[in-house]
Amino acid sequence: MTEKIARFFAENRPATPCLVVDLDVVARNYDRLSGALPDAKIYYAVKANPAPEILRLLTGLGSSFDTASVPEIEDCLAAGATPDRISYGNTIKKAADIRRAYELGVRLFAFDSEAELEKIAANAPGSRVFCRILTSGEGADWPLSRKFGCDPEMARDLLLRAAALDVVPYGVSFHVGSQQRDLAQWDAALSTTAAIFRDLEEKGVALRMVNMGGGFPTRYRTDVPGTDEYGFAIDEALRRHFGNRIPETIVEPGRGMVGDAGIIQSEVVLISRKSANDLRRWVYLDIGKFGGLAETMDEAIQYPIETERDGGPAEPVILAGPTCDSADVLYERAEYRLPVDLRIGDRVAIRATGAYTTSYSAVNFNGFAPLQAYYI
Amino acid sequence: MTEKIARFFAENRPATPCLVVDLDVVARNYDRLSGALPDAKIYYAVKANPAPEILRLLTGLGSSFDTASVPEIEDCLAAGATPDRISYGNTIKKAADIRRAYELGVRLFAFDSEAELEKIAANAPGSRVFCRILTSGEGADWPLSRKFGCDPEMARDLLLRAAALDVVPYGVSFHVGSQQRDLAQWDAALSTTAAIFRDLEEKGVALRMVNMGGGFPTRYRTDVPGTDEYGFAIDEALRRHFGNRIPETIVEPGRGMVGDAGIIQSEVVLISRKSANDLRRWVYLDIGKFGGLAETMDEAIQYPIETERDGGPAEPVILAGPTCDSADVLYERAEYRLPVDLRIGDRVAIRATGAYTTSYSAVNFNGFAPLQAYYI
The missing domain is CATH 3.20.20.10 (Alanine racemase)
Incomplete structure (x- = not known):
């Protein structure tokens, strides 16, 4: 994350999900x-x-x-x-x-x-x-x-x-x-x-x-x-x-x-398991395949994801988007790991998202607005 | 195609691509x-x-x-x-x-x-x-x-x-x-x-x-x-x-x-072969995966497609959308056949497209406007 983008996020605290591009x-x-x-x-x-x-x-x-x-x-x-x-x-x-x-x-x-x-x-x-x-x-x-x-x-x-x-x-x-x-x-x-x-x-x-x-x-x-x-x-x-x-x-x-000029900030909407002994947690973000991350199709493009809690112990997760579409899963096989103490409401940074994101996002699928973007 | 939709297309000749839904x-x-x-x-x-x-x-x-x-x-x-x-x-x-x-x-x-x-x-x-x-x-x-x-x-x-x-x-x-x-x-x-x-x-x-x-x-x-x-x-x-x-x-x-209440009308933009002895023609429409047909992902949903030349001899085709994205191919394995005498500029009807089309379409990928729709 460039200093300029970090400062923008800190000062403006924009509503998520949003893309910020450092010109x-x-x-x-x-x-x-x-x-x-x-x-x-x-x-x-x-x-x-x-x-x-x-x-x-x-x-x-x-x-x-x-x-x-x-x-x-x-x-x-x-x-x-x-x-x-x-x-x-x-x-x-x-x-x-x-x-x-x-x-x-x-x-x-x-x-x-x-x-x-x-x-x-x-x-x-x-x-x-x-x-x-x-x-x-x-x-x-x-x-x-x-x-x-x-x-x-x-x-x-x-x-x-x-x-x-x-x-x-x-x-x-x-x-x-x-x-x-x-x-x-x-x-x-x-x-x-x-x-x-x-x-x-x-x-x-x-x-x-x-x-x-x-x-x-x-x-x-x-x-x-x-x-x-x-x-x-x-x-x-x-x-x-x-x-x-x-x-x-x-x-x-x-x-x-x-590509590497942009960072999407997203919020963790839900963290859950499918059963009491489920080995991997599901982490649901407020952006998914239809909100700008279309290139996660078949897990082709694998964006680096950072959280404010990085550094401590991490565990494998499945990442998914916020829509009611069962195809709106971002990464299931790609072996992403996120901090054990990640919380609902945390913000995550999805890096290298300056290309093929804003213009790919759906008009209003599930009622969600298209990806908001700032160019600074 | 219902009579009402057929009449709408005949009388209004709307710009393509567009969806018409019969209420x-x-x-x-x-x-x-x-x-x-x-x-x-x-x-x-x-x-x-x-x-x-x-x-x-x-x-x-x-x-x-x-x-x-x-x-x-x-x-x-x-x-x-x-x-x-x-x-x-x-x-x-x-x-x-x-x-x-x-x-x-x-x-x-x-x-x-x-x-x-x-x-x-x-x-x-x-x-x-x-x-x-x-x-x-x-x-x-x-x-x-x-x-x-x-x-x-x-x-x-x-x-x-x-x-x-x-x-x-x-x-x-x-x-x-x-x-x-x-x-x-x-x-x-x-x-x-x-x-x-x-x-x-x-x-x-x-x-x-x-x-x-x-x-x-x-x-x-x-x-x-x-x-x-x-x-x-x-x-x-x-x-x-x-x-x-x-x-x-x-x-x-x-x-x-x-689903079955809507029909998309689309125009054939290009028909081509990849080599002189190519067995299948490519038919490119003015709507694709990012313009409303997202459910063609992995060829999951296979819409019936009709042309004004149906009835005569047909041959196998590969169907693709109009964007510069190589993933924007609709049907390659699904064995669609279209009339041999299909021409560039012809209109085709993509049936049963009332569900999961308009709201799925991208904001402006490749500069293309989202799918226009009429409810009659």
Whole structure:
């Protein structure tokens, strides 16, 4: 917990549950990432946390933005970003939304299928397009399905087809999977990407950009490689596969930019056992899967949890949320331990919750209000 | 699709995605359930769909209400329900919320642990309390964790303890699991409940009420027993286990009351393949896991999906939502088939979506607005 956040909690004692984000940490993350990848352009993945305070800060620092929808594009523009700094990175877009983005000045679009490419050519003529390829997602904590990207062979065909349409075949993108801890995954994806670049060059199409997506992790309960290590591994892989003809590069950090900048404070609503000889206590918090902690799905993301009583003896607990939904259990298998003398009414700090929390929270499930947030 | 909903879509052509609920179907469901269980009091589980239109309708029909939070209690009061028709059925409540409910006139509270019982006694003196027991949830489609309820033995002890506090030990509740298709589950739970009643009577505590929870299913892709069959099975089980001393009974239908009353209309945003020889097409809709279809988690709830091109040849598809989250895949293993000539821009009807959709939708994940709904 940063001093600034600790002071905010102490002075304001805000109603729980609430998220507090330290904007200084976001700025530091931006600086670290641009330091580690000095040749890459940073496109912040707005979906991770679209708060205007974060968008304004990053606009000021020189960031560009990866957006998923027209409202996200409008939010970036409202924060002061010019449209040339905005990528419409969703591969699933309505024709009307592509047109609207184009009218707003956006000229960089993602696709991974023929139909999407045709929609872009028809509604955003002259724009630069990049094709997303499938990667395995091995080593990532948050599941990477086959939802995005296409086979490299199909990517080649589609980029060639793009050259015949009224768009600029600009590059290739991939995503190694969110919270990716295996540095070799970037190498594998860059190897495939370089092969596509060579093939297309032979056919007279010069691609210029590699979008390496996100995947940069936040430290949750276990250590992750440092930003510098990612920078070094990526730099090395670029040299290995592109030699002295390294293309423009883009990265799209979301979690890696804001994850560790935020802390959720929550209250213990109930502590109980299911029977007299139950070995594990149930600890129910006033935030759960539907109030902002959706990424606890299948216990994928395991946030560090701190209490004011840490230090003494602790025992295993099952953690759950406050709704009447039986699926609203946070951690049952992940072996969390909390202090034996934890009490109902205690506050707990759920760390590294700056990303994928506020915007995930349900409108009013069970009558609970969406997660309140403060950006300081 | 009811005629009323079909006409609404045809005449209004509302922007997608949107949910339309036919209130006549809700009224019909209420009548059927009260017909099938004439001796039970119906407490509608507000969390299933807290729309004021539904609450007002059910208030008028004579329903009572099972609520999960103070805002849900306030919604019921605003809809015209008197506090004696409201149960605070969440077993996880903050002391301040219990007090607030008490101030609003609520006198019926759930608990499943000693700490919760003590909170109720301290903050809602004189109220009736019922203890929820654990059940297996076997046969239910939506997962029933061990989150709610306690061992029958502990329930006995706690109800005895309640008699010594300033509350009325009123009864026992259980929940057989949502979308429960095995009628025998009520029998098993009622057998356990009757044993608790007998034990407490021996100790001089006369319980008066059995809260049989919800679990009444909606017809999704597969047939479910009819309301009458549930009524018959429950009636028989009550007689078997309680003889001629059948207690007051409560049921808490949510899904069974509003599930089949609603239809979501969604637009096909993209149809694609991942490679030239991909066997299954991906169909991306403008609604997904984070826009209201949260119950597709692990493909638990499988909504019937209809298109305007049904009837001709169909082929297997993978269905996914519109967000940039790779977890936003609706059905990959559930073997959905859609027409071969389905086109981008087509509208599809996602049936039986009146329950657990609107209130589950995310505030603005990926910039997408929460699910719009119309009650007609």
